[in-house]
Each structure stands twice: as C-alpha cells, then as structure tokens.
Amino acid sequence: MSKRQGPVIFSDIEPYAGLKSAVKMGESKIILDLVAKSNLRGRGGAGFPTGLKWKLVFDTQADKKFVICNADEGEPGTFKDRVLLSEYAKLVFEGMAIAGLAIGANAGFMYLRAEYKSLLPLIEKVLTDMRADGALGKNIMGKEGFDFDVEIRLGAGAYICGEETALIESLEGNRGEPRNRPPFPVNTGFEGYPTTVNNVETFAIIPHILTKGAEWFKDIGTEKSSGAKVISVSGDCENKGVYEIPYGTSLNEILKMTGTSSAKAIQVGGASGVCVPKEDFTRKIAFEDLSTGGSIIVLGEKVNLMDMVENFLEFFKEESCGQCTPCREGIPVFLEAVKSIKDEKCTKEYLQDILSLAETMQCSSKCGLGQSVPNAFVSVIEKFKNEYKLSKKIKEEKVFNG
Amino acid sequence: MQPICSVEKIIEKDGKKIVVCDDTRSQLFKLLQEAQDKNGYISDKDMQEIADILDIHPVEVYSVVTFYSFFTDKKKGQHIIRISNCMPNEMAGSKEIIKVFEDELKIKLGETTKDGLFTIEMTGCIGMCDQAPAIMVDDKLIGNVDTEKVKKIISGLKQK
Known part of the structure; x- marks a missing residue:
C-alpha cells in the first residue's frame, strides 16, 4: 500500500475489512441501508446516490444481475483512476464484491480504458491474489452462496464510453452510442439484466463505509456532500498530482495545498466543466457548489482561455458519437463561433444566437456529453469579458450553417 | 482471462x-x-x-x-506513438513534442514512416496530465517527454 494521506480512501484500513463486515451483516437489506444512510453519491461526476442505485437493482426481479466498474475515465485532466487502480485495486474489487452481495449479483465487469492497458498485468495479479485469499470466487470469506468474480474488459479508445449506457453498449460488443433512458440500467442494463454501474472511486469508498460506519463518513465533508473527493490537479501548478480532499474544500485551499501562488483561473471538471475566475476561488468542491468528477486544471496568466475552449471543442468534435443532432451539429457551430471571436469578427447578435444554441444543446442533447459541451464556452464568455473582443459592427450577415 | x-x-x-x-x-x-x-x-x-x-x-x-479510435482497418506502423493533446498537455508543450516527432521521423501527424516502423497520431487525454507532456508508445504510457527523450524512444524502438 502506498503512503498517501487522506480522509477516506487514503485512510488506513485492514485488508478485506470491508468484505468481512459485509459478510457479518449477511443480509442485503442491512448493507443497502448502511450505504443509503451514508449519503454516498457517485464519484464519476453525475453524483447519483449509490445506495438508491443499488436498491433499485436489488428491487428488480431477475435471474441474473451485474456489477460494472466504470474505469473509462477520459475527462481531460483526470488521472485519479490510474492512481487508484495502480495502488488501491484491491479496495476497488472489494467494493465490487460487496456490491455483488448487496444487490445479488454473481458477476462483475471492469471496463478499463484502452489507454490504461499497461495496468492490466498488475490488476490481473490483484484478482489472482484475491481469488487465492478467498475474497473472490466461490463462497467468499467462507459465506455459503456468496459467489462473485470480476472480468476485465478493455475498451478501445472512446471518451463517450464513460457514459454508463454507452459503456454497456460497448461491453455488449456494439458501437458506444448512449441508449435512450428510461429504461435505466438498474432495470435493463447489461444483456437486458439489472445492472449497477459505479465509478472506480465509488467502489473504493465502499469498504471504508462498511468498516467505519455511515456516521463516520457523514462527519467528513459538508451537510449535503458526505465524504471526500479524489481530485487530479494539473496545469500551471507546482505539485501536480492526486489529492483526497473533504467536500467543502475551496479552490483557494487546493491552490495552497499544491503550492501554487497565483493563477488566472481554474477549469473545474475538465472539458465538460466550468472555468472559474480568480475572484470566485472561495467557491467549494461539493455537489451543491462546484460538482466535479475530479479534474482540476490550474490556468496561469499566460493561458489564452479562447484557445482552451477551442481545444475542448476540438476534443468534443472528435469524441461525439454523432447519434443525436444537437451534439453532432452543435459542436461545429461552437467551433466556428470561437474562431470568429478569436478573429474579432463575432458580433453581439451572433454571440446571442450562440448562447441560445448553448441552451438548446444543454436541454436537448441525448446524453451528458452533448449537454455539457457548452459549459466551458459559456463560463468563459460570461466570466472573462476582457479575454475576448467582439466585433464593433452592429450587424453582420451571419447565418447558422450547422 | x-x-x-x-x-x-x-x-x-x-x-x-x-x-x-x-x-x-x-x-x-x-x-x-x-x-x-x-x-x-x-x-x-x-x-x-x-x-x-x-x-x-x-x-x-x-x-x-x-x-473506436484504437481499432483500425488500415495497416499502420509497427509502433504507434500517440501524443496527448488535452489542455494540460497543450499547456506543457505537446505541440512542440509533435513537431520533434515529425522532424525526427520525417513524417506528418497521422502518417507512417516508409520503413513501416512508426505511425504518429494525436489523441485526447491519456490520463497522464500530472506528467505532461505525455505520450503513449504502443501500450506504454510515458510522461515528462522532451526532445532528448523523444530521440531516445525512437532509437530504442529502432534497435528492437
């Protein structure tokens, strides 16, 4: 185990302590109650209550159920799962086995992004060790009928597969195109069976909650956001890396922690997140304030924010699955707008049109990718008025060609 | 498996x-x-x-x-070098790294060398932003890349 320090995942825990207490609790209902009581919310970014998700799977009648670990982190600026899987893989699989016991599933998949293929031998070894220790396989920890095992499936380089229904499609051997919802994966997931899809970090928290209790977990963080978040800090800062911070930590405190003296702005949440200006560095990482999957990109004075927005849009253009119209057709229009702003050719009216397109995309795109494409653009336009210049022309003949 | x-x-x-x-x-x-x-x-x-x-x-x-971008139906180089171009990498100079690869291998981004050894491509975030600029050589993740390291990587792969 590594010597990282933190309030939850990076705190001390005995090997398999979580599994042992889960087995002692025995019944699904007790585990589900405990997880629900802890207020644990998904750490992938969307923040859906984990206890509720598991209960929905538990309540669905089916002869097979599945646990899926989403290890397809692709958000620009995140690398926490790389660190968690290299150093805390056992904890993650323990969490998956506990989920299996809680919802009544015997099989789990880890969808590992192709970029992390080099971690595969290490992760496979952890699985082998755990099988030898009786922590995976048949009759786990000596509990009759508690069978659970995990298979690693490699992705093939698609950002969209981090979206849970696209991930399931990909696992089934299809193109990674998000499904319509409802039905939700908790009812109709992998192969049509009830499935829970959780983030690597969420699973790694589970053994801690089972060992130390819901009250211990709720004491960390804020009233509405229990626990801590593992963040990936990169960009113009001294000590880049992975940190675990209790919810409610402000951006100022993060800068201090990483030894960064000055920054113009911070991009919170990667390409799909928002750009926060200096005067708002008192804002906090929490579901009720700045909700994020963990990407913190520190932007120094030299960074041109319009270049950054262009970089994100180029990324989305490449990664959009092309299935729904607002996303597929909207992104090129945004790119065009950014270029015209950079050339100082964008008029006030044209910008208004683009901002209304942003609203359309946010409410009509099929999945989280399309919905969050405009975030960075809108936040820069609204908060950094001196970063760009609009054209002085009153009106320019400009029509959408998207 | x-x-x-x-x-x-x-x-x-x-x-x-x-x-x-x-x-x-x-x-x-x-x-x-x-x-x-x-x-x-x-x-x-x-x-x-x-x-x-x-x-x-x-x-x-x-x-x-x-x-999927990691599947290909066209023959590429024996070694595929993917240079991450996400924001933290761009800030750390991924564009210059691309240029170094282009100069060293005498090909443009997306092309394959004549001897069929190397293909260079640009890719999104590879989860190595803490060690930007970072690249992926086949399955291997390599961080803190600079001109010297690029030369070393290329000569190392040529000898294989």
Missing part, C-alpha cells in the same frame, strides 16, 4: 481454442483485439471471419471497428 459467465462455448479460430460466453456478440471486442494484436490492424478477411464466428453481418463488425 477467463470469462465469468455460466454457460461457456468453445470456438476455434486459427486452430486455437477460445472460450467465450454463451452470448457471443459481447465477445466481439476480444476477437477484434486479438486480430489487431496479431497483425497490427483488422483486415477485411478478419472482419468476415469474426462475423462468421459471432453469426452477425460483417458490416456490423466494420461499424464497430470504425467507431
């Missing part, structure tokens, strides 16, 4: 036995990855064979191959 599903089916490909789940479609990735590992790309013949094994139309296989 052993599949964990309850009903197993054994199929034969290239005289090799492969254990797959009863639901064969979900084995598509595994078969594509094996084909690509063997030849460096997935040929039309591979796609037809895989389609026959899984009892689906080859067009379906083709649609999956072309959707």
Whole structure:
C-alpha cells in the first residue's frame, strides 16, 4: 500500500475489512441501508446516490444481475483512476464484491480504458491474489452462496464510453452510442439484466463505509456532500498530482495545498466543466457548489482561455458519437463561433444566437456529453469579458450553417 | 482471462481454442483485439471471419471497428506513438513534442514512416496530465517527454 494521506480512501484500513463486515451483516437489506444512510453519491461526476442505485437493482426481479466498474475515465485532466487502480485495486474489487452481495449479483465487469492497458498485468495479479485469499470466487470469506468474480474488459479508445449506457453498449460488443433512458440500467442494463454501474472511486469508498460506519463518513465533508473527493490537479501548478480532499474544500485551499501562488483561473471538471475566475476561488468542491468528477486544471496568466475552449471543442468534435443532432451539429457551430471571436469578427447578435444554441444543446442533447459541451464556452464568455473582443459592427450577415 | 459467465462455448479460430460466453456478440471486442494484436490492424478477411464466428453481418463488425479510435482497418506502423493533446498537455508543450516527432521521423501527424516502423497520431487525454507532456508508445504510457527523450524512444524502438 502506498503512503498517501487522506480522509477516506487514503485512510488506513485492514485488508478485506470491508468484505468481512459485509459478510457479518449477511443480509442485503442491512448493507443497502448502511450505504443509503451514508449519503454516498457517485464519484464519476453525475453524483447519483449509490445506495438508491443499488436498491433499485436489488428491487428488480431477475435471474441474473451485474456489477460494472466504470474505469473509462477520459475527462481531460483526470488521472485519479490510474492512481487508484495502480495502488488501491484491491479496495476497488472489494467494493465490487460487496456490491455483488448487496444487490445479488454473481458477476462483475471492469471496463478499463484502452489507454490504461499497461495496468492490466498488475490488476490481473490483484484478482489472482484475491481469488487465492478467498475474497473472490466461490463462497467468499467462507459465506455459503456468496459467489462473485470480476472480468476485465478493455475498451478501445472512446471518451463517450464513460457514459454508463454507452459503456454497456460497448461491453455488449456494439458501437458506444448512449441508449435512450428510461429504461435505466438498474432495470435493463447489461444483456437486458439489472445492472449497477459505479465509478472506480465509488467502489473504493465502499469498504471504508462498511468498516467505519455511515456516521463516520457523514462527519467528513459538508451537510449535503458526505465524504471526500479524489481530485487530479494539473496545469500551471507546482505539485501536480492526486489529492483526497473533504467536500467543502475551496479552490483557494487546493491552490495552497499544491503550492501554487497565483493563477488566472481554474477549469473545474475538465472539458465538460466550468472555468472559474480568480475572484470566485472561495467557491467549494461539493455537489451543491462546484460538482466535479475530479479534474482540476490550474490556468496561469499566460493561458489564452479562447484557445482552451477551442481545444475542448476540438476534443468534443472528435469524441461525439454523432447519434443525436444537437451534439453532432452543435459542436461545429461552437467551433466556428470561437474562431470568429478569436478573429474579432463575432458580433453581439451572433454571440446571442450562440448562447441560445448553448441552451438548446444543454436541454436537448441525448446524453451528458452533448449537454455539457457548452459549459466551458459559456463560463468563459460570461466570466472573462476582457479575454475576448467582439466585433464593433452592429450587424453582420451571419447565418447558422450547422 | 477467463470469462465469468455460466454457460461457456468453445470456438476455434486459427486452430486455437477460445472460450467465450454463451452470448457471443459481447465477445466481439476480444476477437477484434486479438486480430489487431496479431497483425497490427483488422483486415477485411478478419472482419468476415469474426462475423462468421459471432453469426452477425460483417458490416456490423466494420461499424464497430470504425467507431473506436484504437481499432483500425488500415495497416499502420509497427509502433504507434500517440501524443496527448488535452489542455494540460497543450499547456506543457505537446505541440512542440509533435513537431520533434515529425522532424525526427520525417513524417506528418497521422502518417507512417516508409520503413513501416512508426505511425504518429494525436489523441485526447491519456490520463497522464500530472506528467505532461505525455505520450503513449504502443501500450506504454510515458510522461515528462522532451526532445532528448523523444530521440531516445525512437532509437530504442529502432534497435528492437
């Protein structure tokens, strides 16, 4: 185990302590109650209550159920799962086995992004060790009928597969195109069976909650956001890396922690997140304030924010699955707008049109990718008025060609 | 890797036995990855064979191959070098790294060297932003890349 320090995942825990207490609790209902009581919310970014998700799977009648670990982190600026899987893989699989016991599933998949293929031998070894220790396989920890095992499936380089229904499609051997919802994966997931899809970090928290209790977990963080978040800090800062911070930590405190003296702005949440200006560095990482999957990109004075927005849009253009119209057709229009702003050719009216397109995309795109494409653009336009210049022309003949 | 599903089916490909789940479609990735590992790309013949094994139309296989950026139906270099161009990497100078690779290998981004050894590509975030600029050489992640390191990587791979 590594010597990282933190309030939850990076705190001390005995090997398999979580599994042992889960087995002692025995019944699904007790585990589900405990997880629900802890207020644990998904750490992938969307923040859906984990206890509720598991209960929905538990309540669905089916002869097979599945646990899926989403290890397809692709958000620009995140690398926490790389660190968690290299150093805390056992904890993650323990969490998956506990989920299996809680919802009544015997099989789990880890969808590992192709970029992390080099971690595969290490992760496979952890699985082998755990099988030898009786922590995976048949009759786990000596509990009759508690069978659970995990298979690693490699992705093939698609950002969209981090979206849970696209991930399931990909696992089934299809193109990674998000499904319509409802039905939700908790009812109709992998192969049509009830499935829970959780983030690597969420699973790694589970053994801690089972060992130390819901009250211990709720004491960390804020009233509405229990626990801590593992963040990936990169960009113009001294000590880049992975940190675990209790919810409610402000951006100022993060800068201090990483030894960064000055920054113009911070991009919170990667390409799909928002750009926060200096005067708002008192804002906090929490579901009720700045909700994020963990990407913190520190932007120094030299960074041109319009270049950054262009970089994100180029990324989305490449990664959009092309299935729904607002996303597929909207992104090129945004790119065009950014270029015209950079050339100082964008008029006030044209910008208004683009901002209304942003609203359309946010409410009509099929999945989280399309919905969050405009975030960075809108936040820069609204908060950094001196970063760009609009054209002085009153009106320019400009029509959408998207 | 052993599949964990309850009903197993054994199929034969290239005289090799492969254990797959009863639901064969979900084995598509595994078969594509094996084909690509063997030849460096997935040929039309591979796609037809895989389609026959899984009892689906080859067009379906083709649609999956072309959707994912790590699958390719065209022959590429023996070593694929992917340079991450996400924001933290761009801030750390990924554009210059691309330029160094282009100059050293005398090809443009997206091209393959004449000897068939190298292909250079740009990619999104590879989860190495703490060590930006970072690249991926085949499956390996390499961080803190600079001109010296690029030269070393290239000469190291040439000697293999």
